[in-house]
Amino acid sequence: MSDGTVKRRGIRKDRHTLLTCVASHPHLAQQVSSDPSAKQAYEEWVERNIRFFRDLFCDRLVSVIEHIDEAHPHLHAFVLPLDDPTCAARDLNPAWVAKSLAEDTARAAGHDAQSAVKLGNAAYRARARELQDQYFAAVSVPCGLTRTGPKRERLSRAQWRARKEEARRQAELLRQMEEKVASLSDAEEDLGAAVEAKAAALAERMEEIETNLADAIAERAIAKEMMDAAEADARAMLEAARRNAEEIDRAARVQADGLQRRAFEEIEAARSKLLAGHDRLAHERAMFDAERAKRMTDAVAAAAALTAQLLVGVVRGTVTLNEKGSGWVIQDRDLRDRVERNAIGFAVKEVVMAFAKLWSQLRDRLSDRDLDLQKAAAEAVLGPVAAPPKARPTDQGPST
Secondary structure (H helix, E strand, C coil): CCCCCCCCCCCCCCCCCCEEEEEECCCCHHHHHHCHHHHHHHHHHHHHHHHHHHHHHHHHEEEEEEECCCCCCEEEEEECCCCCCCCCHHHHCHHHHHHHHHHHHHHHCCCCHHHHHHHHHHHHHHHHHHHHHHHHHHHHCCCCCCCCCCCCCCCCHHHHHHHHHHHHHHHHHHHHHHHHHHHHHHHHHHHHHHHHHHHHHHHHHHHHHHHHHHHHHHHHHHHHHHHHHHHHHHHHHHHHHCCCCHHHHHHHHHHHHHHHHHHHHHHHHHHHHHHHHHHHHHHHHHHHHHHHHHHHHHHHHHHHHHHHHHHHHHHHCCEEECCCCCCEEECCHHHHHHHHHHCCHHHHHHHHHHHHHHHHHHHHHCCHHHHHHHHHHHHHHHHHHHCCCCCCCCCCCCEC
């Protein structure tokens, strides 16, 4: 309160305390229940919707309900303002948050109430469109759905079918890319497991070396005790025999000193050998880590360079579409062999073909001078990434 006191108040009866989001699938409910392929596509759509709602609302998403008793199956997502003591569900709407922020900013800048409301409404519409674009990218594109229906853009049936087919192809390409990323992730996990196994082996070997070193130190201590005992015995014997044979006493001392020196030298040699092995193992491990990092970096750079070389080939005319438009023709045998050897053609083929189609349309519409400028600009951007090797002659024709 204004006087600093704290009082409890109930929530207003007209307060909106629940936010609901509705997402509907274009398939009919009967089609989903009878067609296995339609059911699979619908289930993937449901999973991506739940993931989108969870990323957008986090812990405030309390429930997602599926309705299949109407013409089209659809989902209801329920969101509660769990962290708001006023229970204002309106503030859960990202578009409304943008509107409130825009109005507050406008009033702070000196705008009147009417101007502030206009700016807030514009911010609301912009954020709502942005939210729909985010939903389209996260859910519709991977599921092969279009942004709008045919009536919205006044498309013919043929145009609408072409639009749907293009969306399906984009979804399939995205799926292939996701599978490729998953396979790369699995390969990285396998490599990590191999590295961990190698590290475990090195650690075990280090432990063995340390154990051997400890045993050597213990043996050295025992040897020293034995040498001390032998020296004491020798002194006693020499003391007893000193009267009878001074020469024997001198020889015994020389012999005892020689045994001590040789034993010490052997122990020091063993210790030096163990320490050298320890250093060698540490050096091998560092070389292994450096080689692994270099190979991963070289593999990524080679894949990027090969993709850029294909795009440069489209610009130069050495990579073209075949007569049917369903495949590509690589005239450079060296580039063709490297694409097949690196097995990345299936991942970039659709992208290169789409670029080739766009380049063909651009080439037909530009003058020779403008086309040369566009070629130079494209090669200036792609050239440093591609860094193609020097072309070598070939006695074979292009392959499809």
